[in-house]
Amino acid sequence: MSKMQRILQVATYLLEQPKGEYTNSRKLAELTGVSTKTVLKDLKSLEIRKILGNATIERKEHVGIRLIASSDQRKKLANTLYELLRTDKLLLPSSLVDSNDFEKICLVLLQSKDGVKKEELAAILYRDSSNLDAVIKETERFVAQFEVKLSKNRASGFELAGKEERIRELFRNIILQKIIIDKPDQLGHQASGIYLPIKKRLKKIFDHTILDFAIDMIDKAELNLNERFTNYDYEILVTKLCIKISRMKLGKFIQTDNAIDESIREHLVAHLIIFQIDEVFNLEYSLYEHKDLTEIILSTRRINQKTKEDAVLLDEQVFHEFILFVESGLGVELTSDEELKKNLLDHILPAIRRVRYGIQIENPLLKQIQLQHTDVYVSVLTGIGIIEKAEEISFNDAEIGFVCLHIIAAMNRNSKQGYIKTIFVCDEGQAVTSFLASNIQKAFPEIKIIERVSSDKLSPQCNEADVIFNATSAIIRYENVPTVSVTELLNEGSMSVIGNWIINREYEKLAGSADTLKDSFLYYRDQLSTKEELITKYSALLEEKGFVDKDFGPSALTREQTIPTTLGRGIALPHGSSDHVIHSCILIIKLEQTIEWSGHQVDLVFLTAVNQKDVEFHRSFFEQLFKIISNESLLNEIKSIVDVEALKKILFPTK
Known part of the structure; x- marks a missing residue:
């Protein structure tokens, strides 16, 4: 008989005894086929404490052993024993077969009121206690990432020490990190509620009464807020509420008194949930837990947020300037995209509110955005100062990442609407003309065909185009608009002609600002030890040079x-406010040794000064920056050069 089987048998026996009646260790030893010493050890184990929940076992010397539990606690224990005996499944964390040993240790400690002894941890991991040291050290390193320590008390055993907020964040990380959320972040969660793989994992970890209660409370929160949470935030809310209840039941409470406006609706919703927690789980009201739950709800993204708190709208001109800045940097048309404006405002208005309350939002796609859409991230990162200045706030990287998602979505949605405005002239009829025009736009995303016309119906709009593609024999001339002749049915040669024209146009545009750009890229090699030292030193250099x-x-x-x-x-791409930039420039610093930069090791720094008023210069400037940071081989080449002239030869080769 295994230890878990013994414990289940002992718990069942005690539950079946008449209320208040005592038994003895010898009787339990005979029942399970082990010594009385082993029985007494089992009665103190973590496993039986988890099974009992809020019920307890009393052991009186010379009297005996009995179960102390209310009627409700007895019913709950009976259900727990039935489920465990029926399915023969082990309790957390052994059921989490996809977890590492150090994660299992964390989950045990996170759900333990008192310390856990080394022998108990060894039993849970099916290891000999003498072979547990390596896992314990791994656990120490893991929890340190969350500013939590693994402490050891000789009497009670191992326990987690640190701020309760950080311990709960550790808990949340372990629970959700194994779930790869590769589904699209839909506008709201489905009727089924929580994402199935997450729900399965939560069922393994939390008592079903806690999980069911958490889901019910979050559903009611949506009704009270008259809004739906996004999929990701719905799941985060359920998980965090399960953690909150579990820790509060253990007597582990948050002690940080955060400044929260008690008049906001999120505070009222949090009050209703905390009141229900107190009622259902017989816990005392905690003002700090109330404020913490308010912050958790405030940190969510929701659908169609229209609140009194958002009544002061973002200045329309400021918003337009921000989109124009990003549009100019990326070389794509965004200012006419009404869907982008609506979606972006729906995020930015509550984001401003979150930032003012000091609420941190989570963004699971941030690293992916930074790596795969670096150009968009850099454009938003450098342009968001326009909004920050107007609102007197500072966005965090997670909020910026979500702004990037809206920009990326607009670019994907309007991928056929390039920045080269084109007239397509064709005399082959509407069906053929439409087909050929779609082929051009598919092959060349830079092209935006603003009009498809026959040669006898050219309009004044031609003067607004960047180029006219003429697929007819007619001679077309406009003073300020170049005409490119192609064959009637756009054969392979004609597509090459279009491609070459685009390349030449871009080169000529870049060459036109090459002299200015060359003087705006500075290169240095240095030995510095901190990012503060680097920014201070080279900002002073830029000031000295008049940038x-x-x-x-x-x-x-x-x-x-x-x-x-x-x-x-x-x-790293540090940059200052555009208000303090006289002339745009990029200062590239290659460090001889890597330095720590916000948790990363950095050896190539682009100190960027952007003057958003340099509209003509802006796009070429950013094109060169994106050319560098998106090309691994070019980055390596830049790291190996020795002076600015070598840099310019790489970035501005002669045609």
Whole structure:
């Protein structure tokens, strides 16, 4: 008989005894076929404490052993024993076969009121206690990432020490990190509620009464808020509420008193949930837990948020300037995209509110955005200061990541609407003309065909085009608009002609600003030990050369405290406020040794000063920056050069 089977048999026997009646260890030893010493050890074990829940076992010397439990506790224990005996499944964490040993240890400690002895941990992991040291060290390293310590008390055993908020964050990380959420982040969760793989995992970890209660409370929160949470945030809310209840039941409470406006609706919804927690689980009211739950609800993204708190709208001109800045940097049309404007405002307005309350939102796609859509991330990162200045706030990287998602969605949605405005002239009839025009746009995303016409119906709109593609024999001339002749049915040669024209156009555009760009890329090699030292030193250099004013450096340092500007691949992109930039420039610093930069190791720094008023210069400037940071081989080449002239030969080769 295994230890778990013994414990289940003992718990069942005690439950079946007449209420208040005692038994003895010898009787239990005979029942399970072990010594009385082993029985007494089993009665103190973590496994039986988990099975009993709020019920307890009393052991009186010379009297005996009995179960102390209310009627409700006895019913709950009976259900637990029935489920365990029926399915023969082990309790957490052994049921979590996809968890590492150090994660199992964490989950045991996170759900334990007192310490857990080494022998108990060894039994749960099916290890000999003498072979547990390596796992314990791994656990220490893991929990340290969350500013939590694994402490050991000789009497009670191992326990987690640190702020309760950080311990709960550790718990949440372990629960959700194994679930790969690759489904689209739909507008709201489905009628079935929580994502099935997450629900299965939560069922393994939490008592079903806690999980069912948490789901019910979050559903009611949606009704009270008159909004639906996004899929990801719905699941985060359920998970965090399960953790909150579990920890509160253990007597582990948050002690941080956060400043929250008690008049906001999220505070009222949190009050209703906390009241229900107190009622259902017989827990005392906690003001700190109430405020913490308010913050958790505030940190969510929801659908169609229209609140009194958002009544002061973002200035329309400020919003337009931000989109124009991103549009100019990326070279795509965004300002006419009404869907983007609506979706972006629906995120930015509550985001401003969250930032003002100091609420951190979670973004599971942030790293993917930074690596796969670096150009969009950099454009938003450098342009968001327009909104920050107007609202006197500082966005964090997670919020910026969500803004990027809206921009990326708009770019994908409007991928056929390029930035080269084109007239397509064709005399082959509407069906053929439409077909050929779609082939051009499919082959060349840069092209946006603003009009398809026959040669006898050319309109004044031609003067607004960047180019006319003429697939007829007619001679078409406009003073300021180039005409490119192609064959009637756009054979392979004609597609090459179009492609070559685009390449030449881009080169000529870049060459036109090449002299200015060359003077705006500075290169240095240095040995520095901190990011603060680097930003201070080179901001002063930019001020000396007339690129920025004296407040640029402090603004760059302030931004680093809010938004880590690391992009992966050993790159950092610090930048100051555009208000303090006189002339745009990029200063590239190759470090001889890597330095720590917001948790990353960095050896190539792009200190960027962007003057958003340099509209003509803006896109070429960013094109060169994106050319560098998106090309691994070019990055390596830049790291190996020795002076700025070598850099310019790489970035501005002669045609």
